[in-house]
Amino acid sequence: MSELGRVLRLDARRAALLVAVPLLTGIGIVTVWLSLVPGVAYWDNSIVALINSVRLLGPVAAGLAAWAAVRERGLNYLRDLSPRSPATGALLDLLLLAGAAALAYAAVTAVVTVETVVRNGAGRPHPLGVLAGLTALVLHVVAGYLAARVAPRPATAVTVMAVAWLWAAVRAPGASWWSLLPPAALDHVELFTGLRAGVLADQALWALGGTAVLILAYVGRVTRRAAVAVPLAGALAVTAVATYRLESSGGDAIGPAPAGPACREWPLRICVHPALRSALPALMAEATPLATRLSGTPGEFTRVVQRPVTEPPRVAGGTAVIHLDDELAPGYEVRAVRQITNALGGSRICATSRYADYRALVDAWLLGREAPAIPDARTADRFGQWTEDQRREWLRVNFTRYRDCALSPGDFRPVVAPAPADAPRPSPRPVLPRDTPA
Structure with a gap:
């Protein structure tokens, strides 16, 4: 060798x-x-x-x-x-x-x-x-x-x-x-x-x-x-x-690197970055009650889409834009729906703590959280005694004041749902047959 x-x-x-x-x-x-x-x-x-x-x-x-x-x-x-x-x-x-x-x-x-x-x-x-x-x-x-x-x-x-x-x-x-x-x-x-x-x-x-x-x-x-x-x-x-x-x-x-989203279609359409597809079940469970309570209001949505952090969260055209933590830290689904409720008011900030208390009371219901303790306990008790349907109907009527952070105790009155359009309306006076003398 x-x-x-x-x-x-x-x-x-x-x-x-x-x-x-x-x-x-x-x-x-x-x-x-x-x-x-x-x-x-x-x-x-x-x-x-x-x-x-x-x-x-x-x-x-x-x-x-x-x-x-x-x-x-x-x-x-x-x-x-x-x-x-x-x-x-x-x-x-x-x-x-x-x-x-x-x-x-x-x-x-x-x-x-x-x-x-x-x-x-x-x-x-x-x-x-x-x-x-x-x-x-x-x-x-x-x-x-x-x-x-x-x-x-x-x-x-x-x-x-x-x-x-x-x-x-x-x-x-x-x-x-x-x-x-x-x-x-x-x-x-x-x-x-x-x-x-x-x-x-x-x-x-x-x-x-x-x-x-x-x-x-x-x-x-x-x-x-x-x-x-x-x-x-x-x-x-x-x-x-x-x-x-x-x-x-x-x-x-x-x-920038555009990515095809990973989506779940029912009961809402929720789309996230494909690397975070494991977040879909938790987001669906957390966002569906909120979407149900906002149904019929200007803030209603049927789609939730994750976007880059350069785009602010918003709710428009039936679509809610959210951000997610890359590492999916515990509580990410709660923070995501919180972004939706915050986006309902846009850039508006409550002028006083009194208005902020009523806004927080409604937010707690929208998010399914326990109602906060506010100084106006009477209004809080009244709102807490309403049924879910009453609260939803109330929000449809008072959504603008909720969004503008202008709620007051006088706004918390139960709203009677209107009768369906095809239902017969009661006459103010009885209808008599033609051959019956007046």
């Missing part, structure tokens, strides 16, 4: 590789799992969690690569026996170390993918996002290894890890376009928005170009061949173009 084959076999059994894969996999899984929004499976946030995990995985991978370069420098004498280029040994090391990092990253990606699929993830996965995270991780491995090849000292591994961690820590998500450089710092992706594929492609291109620059510069330094300058210039050009494109993006990696 050739000496080069012996070197390759020895490298494959090195302790650094045996340590790197499980260590990086464990750190990556824990980091990504803590970054995922509980209860919501949105592919864009899964990709963001993967990319952001490199901010921690990258420094660890760079430190491990530098440690491997320092620890295994004793194999250099075997590499010198090979007739191949002096850069061959370093390239083989990089291939093995990068493969170990890629294997760990693939395991983390598999865990995130399974977890998102099991929860019926909405949106679509971005392969470019996975590629952007992988290339950034490989860039850390290459930078850490080559730094230790140039300065083969034990302190180099610690220095490389500290520098990589500082580079990741000083950049806040969305602060500037610098935050998009690998390892990228990305914000949580709100519903109805998504990652911009062009930014992900530029990040992957930047990491690939930077990796090529480091490897070609090292090869040129070791071999002293001028021919390396041509591909090196090309790699620098690619990195420069990717940098320009990331700068032109303005630091924003997130844009």
Whole structure:
């Protein structure tokens, strides 16, 4: 067997590789799992969690690569026996170390993918996002290894890890376009928005170009061949173009992303973002009584639609627009119907606490809550003794004053429902036969 084959076999059994894969996999899984929004499976946030995990995985991978370069420098004498280029040994090391990092990253990606699929993830996965995270991780491995090849000292591994961690820590998500450089710092992706594929492609291109620059510069330094300058210039050009494109993006990696809603049709039509389809039963149960009590008033609705936070809640044309928490925090359905009752009054604010008390009394009934204690206990008792039908008929008559926050004790009188239009009306005087004298 050739000496080069012996070197390759020895490298494959090195302790650094045996340590790197499980260590990086464990750190990556824990980091990504803590970054995922509980209860919501949105592919864009899964990709963001993967990319952001490199901010921690990258420094660890760079430190491990530098440690491997320092620890295994004793194999250099075997590499010198090979007739191949002096850069061959370093390239083989990089291939093995990068493969170990890629294997760990693939395991983390598999865990995130399974977890998102099991929860019926909405949106679509971005392969470019996975590629952007992988290339950034490989860039850390290459930078850490080559730094230790140039300065083969034990302190180099610690220095490389500290520098990589500082580079990741000083950049806040969305602060500037610098935050998009690998390892990228990305914000949580709100519903109805998504990652911009062009930014992900530029990040992957930047990491690939930077990796090529480091490897070609090292090869040129070791071999002293001028021919390396041509591909090196090309790699620098690619990195420069990717940098320009990331700068032109303005630091924003997130844009609008329309999504087909998930709906339930009966007894109301309720539509939410597909990532929140699990909220439909609770919203239906909470919104149906409110819609029934508002029936026949200008505030009636038969549809409830979740919209982005940029659109204010409103009730118009039979449609109620609401917002929902991305993580579906406890009580989200109560807050949603509360938005509907608040939207009935628009921007009107009760002038005094007296008007606010009567408004709160009616709101408690609309929302199915216990009536609040108000100073006018007599009016509260009177309203509490009415039947459900009486309250609904009263609201149809007094809705304008309720909406304008102008209710007074005189308004709380029971309303008698009008007789149906086809019912015979009683005559004010008896009807006599024609042949009967007056």
